[in-house]
Amino acid sequence: xERSLAELAAHVGGTVExxxxxxxxxxxxxxxxxxxxxxxxxxxxxxxxxxxxxxxxVLLPPGEPVTRSDVAWVRVGSPHLAFARLLALxxxxxxxxxxxxxxxxVHPSARVDPSATVMAMAVVEAxxxxxxxxxxxxxxxxxxGAQLGEDCVLQPGAIVRERCVLGRRVVLxxxxxxxxxxxxxxxxxxxxxxxxxxxxxxxxxxxxxEVGAGSCIDRAxxxxxxxxxxxxxxxxxxxxxxxxxxxxxxxxxxxxxSGSTEIGTGVVLAGxxxxxxHVRVGDGARVAAQSGVPHDVPSGATFSGYPAVERxxxxxQSAALKQLPELLREVRExxxxxxxxxxxxxxxxx
Numbered sequence: 001x002e003r004s005l006a007e008l009a010a011h012v013g014g015t016v017e018x019x020x021x022x023x024x025x026x027x028x029x030x031x032x033x034x035x036x037x038x039x040x041x042x043x044x045x046x047x048x049x050x051x052x053x054x055x056x057x058v059l060l061p062p063g064e065p066v067t068r069s070d071v072a073w074v075r076v077g078s079p080h081l082a083f084a085r086l087l088a089l090x091x092x093x094x095x096x097x098x099x100x101x102x103x104x105x106v107h108p109s110a111r112v113d114p115s116a117t118v119m120a121m122a123v124v125e126a127x128x129x130x131x132x133x134x135x136x137x138x139x140x141x142x143x144x145g146a147q148l149g150e151d152c153v154l155q156p157g158a159i160v161r162e163r164c165v166l167g168r169r170v171v172l173x174x175x176x177x178x179x180x181x182x183x184x185x186x187x188x189x190x191x192x193x194x195x196x197x198x199x200x201x202x203x204x205x206x207x208x209x210e211v212g213a214g215s216c217i218d219r220a221x222x223x224x225x226x227x228x229x230x231x232x233x234x235x236x237x238x239x240x241x242x243x244x245x246x247x248x249x250x251x252x253x254x255x256x257x258s259g260s261t262e263i264g265t266g267v268v269l270a271g272x273x274x275x276x277x278h279v280r281v282g283d284g285a286r287v288a289a290q291s292g293v294p295h296d297v298p299s300g301a302t303f304s305g306y307p308a309v310e311r312x313x314x315x316x317q318s319a320a321l322k323q324l325p326e327l328l329r330e331v332r333e334x335x336x337x338x339x340x341x342x343x344x345x346x347x348x349x350x
Contacts, residue, residue, distance in 0.1 A: 001025070001090050005057050008038065009074045011089060012082035014059065018072030022056055027087055030055065038086065040079040059083055096135045104136075122154075125162070140172075143179065149207070164219065167207040167229065175214045179203045182218040182225075182241025182259060197221060199241060206230075206247070212237065221259075228265070246283065264299060288314075 006020030025036040030046055033039040033055035040059035041050045050058065057072040059079035066073055076082045096117040100106055103120040112118060112130040122136040125144040132150045136142065140154035143162035150168045154160065158172035161179030172178065184197035201220025205227045211217070212235035217225060220242045227233070228247035238256045239245065245257075246265035255269045258277035263269070267281050270289035275281065282299030291308040304314040 003089075005038070005072055005074065008086055008089075009076075012059075012074075012076055012085055014074040014076035014082060016072065016074055017066075018057070020072075022072050024057060027083065027090055028055070030058070038074075040083040042079040098133075110142075131168070146179075161219065164203040164205075166205045167209070169208050170205050171210040173211060173213040173215075173235070176211045177216045178205065178211070179219045180216050182221055184221055184241065184259075201225065201241070203227075209233070212253070215239075218243075218259075234271075240277070252289075 002023050002025050004020060005022040005024055006016055008024055009016045009020070023036065024038045028034070028037045028039055030039045030041065030049035030053040033053055035054060035056055037055050038057045038059065039053060039055040041064070042061055055071065057074060059074045059076050059082050060066065061079055062075050062077065098115050098117055100112060100118040101120040104118045104122045106112060106118060106124040107126040107128070109126045110124045110128045110130070112124065113132040113134065115132045116130045116134045118124060118130065118136045119138045121138040122140045124130060124136070124142045127145045128142045129147040130136065130142065131148050131152060134148045134150065134152040136154045137156045139156045141159045142148060142154070143160060143164070145163045146160045147165045148160070149166055149170065152166050152169065153171045155172060155174045157174045158176045159178065160166065164179040179202065181199040184199060185194040186197060188195050199219050199221050201222045201224055203217050203219050203225045206229035208230045209227050209232070211233045214235055215233055215237040217227065217239045218241045219225060223242060225239065225242055226244045228245055228249065230248040231245055231251070233251045234253040236254050237251050240257055240259040242260045243257050243263070245251070245263040246267065248265060249263055249267040251269050252271040254272045256274045257263065258275060260278045261275050262280040264281055264283035264285065266284045268286045270287060272290045273287045273293065275293040279293065279296050281287070281293065281297040282301065284300045285297045286302045287293060287297065287308060288304035288311070290306065291304055292306040293303065293308045297303050302311040303309060304311045305317065
């Protein structure tokens, strides 16, 4: 694919500073880009790379000064967002071929839209529904009575168990499991034994959700586990039974959310955040990486640490922790001085 710089700028709502007739053949990072390629700059830590890049053109935010005349510039509100949209333009991927492969297993009672693609070794069980233009890659599985909306994609090894429902444009990366049993057991001392609580609920995933490789979303004990529209889930995330995740939230790698927790709208949980059960993380809250959340988090708050507290308090705690060795030394010295004073007092007593 080859496009003019002016055409690409128009596609992302940008303004060209330089030769708009320049032909762009690909996109790359500032370090890797060469002649004929377009890159982007939006973070001051890459200022050095901006000065040495071999790219023919660079997406740049408004007001950012430039010192090079050998590079064409495209001014755009969010260079990173524009770069993402141009990557999709340059790399649309091969279109799937509609139809059911002869080596796929589709139950006679399943309903598969004629425009959907069911590849070899994919399995669609009884009464399942596959919507228009949905794609099931080899090794994917759609359980009995489960539903896929329009333009859903189940990549290799993705599993949607019985009665779970996916909205439109949901993408499950390889190895995702939707509708695995929730971790529910009750201890019977007369056994002794851990008695399994039947997990008879479902999972409902709303529109425009993407779930990263190896992540698991457990079915509810009763009722639904819900993932709100537009939410993006990274690799290796565990979402337990009856959790509700609001729209437009971001769950980074290795996040773990315990049962019956509610995550609000637009929440960001950084890598390896752990959240106990039956708490609420309010709308727009942010939780820093490796934090442990044992209680509710207010809307709009930023929490850090283990256990997680408001970030301002965590910063003070972290600063105090660095002084701990010196504080311990001073305490030992003060104890020694107090002991010496007490000894002298005892010696002088009549």
